[in-house]
Amino acid sequence: MPAGSGLYSMTQEVVMVRIDPNSKSVRYPKEVDDRLSLLARKLGRTKRELVIQMVDYFYKSKKDPADLNDEMLKKELSSGISRILSFIRKQEGDLLVPIYSMASELSTLAKLQGKVTKAIAEAQLKGNAAVGESVNHLKILDSDLKRLIVALAEKDKLKSGFRKILEHYIAQRETLGWPVSAAKKEELAKQVRQALENL
Structure with a gap:
C-alpha cells in the first residue's frame, strides 16, 4: 500500500456532523x-x-407586536360584531318578523273564534227557548183542536137530534090534518130543515 494511503481512506469516509437546531441566538x-x-x-x-x-x-x-393597543384586533372584532349584527338583522327579517306576524294573526283568529263560539252558544240558547215556546204553542193548539173536534162531534150529534125532532114534528103535523096547503107545508118543512143546517 503506498504511503499516505491510510489518510486517503480516512478522507473518503463520510463524516457525520450533528447540526444543532439552536444555531441562532438573539441578544x-x-x-x-x-x-x-x-x-x-x-x-x-x-x-x-x-x-x-x-x-x-x-x-x-x-399582528404588529409594536401595536400595544392592538388596533388590528379591534378592527377584526368590530368587523366580526358587524357581521354578527348583520346576521341577526337578516334572521330577524327572515324569521322573527314573519313568526311575530303569524302569532299576531293566530291571536286575532283565536279571539274571533271565541266571539263566534260565544255567538253560537247564545243562538243555541235562544233557539232552545224558541223551541220550548213552540212546543208550548203546539200543546195549546193540540188542546184547542181536540176541543174543537169534540165540539164538532157534539154539534153533529145535536143536529142529528134536532133533525129527528123536526122529522117527527113534520110527520105528526101531517097526521093532525091542519087545514094548510101541501105547498105551504113543504115550504115550511124546507125552511125548518135549512135553519137546522145553519146551526
Whole structure:
C-alpha cells in the first residue's frame, strides 16, 4: 500500500456532523430577560419555547407586536360584531318578523273564534227557548183542536137530534090534518130543515 494511503481512506469516509437546531441566538437587555424569565415561569414553559410560540403567534395572527393597543384586533372584532349584527338583522327579517306576524294573526283568529263560539252558544240558547215556546204553542193548539173536534162531534150529534125532532114534528103535523096547503107545508118543512143546517 503506498504511503499516505491510510489518510486517503480516512478522507473518503463520510463524516457525520450533528447540526444543532439552536444555531441562532438573539441578544437583548437584561431587563427584557428578567421579564421573559418571569413570563416563562408564569406560563410553565422554557424561555426558548415561549419565544418560539410568540414568533408563531405573531406570524399567524399577522399582528404588529409594536401595536400595544392592538388596533388590528379591534378592527377584526368590530368587523366580526358587524357581521354578527348583520346576521341577526337578516334572521330577524327572515324569521322573527314573519313568526311575530303569524302569532299576531293566530291571536286575532283565536279571539274571533271565541266571539263566534260565544255567538253560537247564545243562538243555541235562544233557539232552545224558541223551541220550548213552540212546543208550548203546539200543546195549546193540540188542546184547542181536540176541543174543537169534540165540539164538532157534539154539534153533529145535536143536529142529528134536532133533525129527528123536526122529522117527527113534520110527520105528526101531517097526521093532525091542519087545514094548510101541501105547498105551504113543504115550504115550511124546507125552511125548518135549512135553519137546522145553519146551526
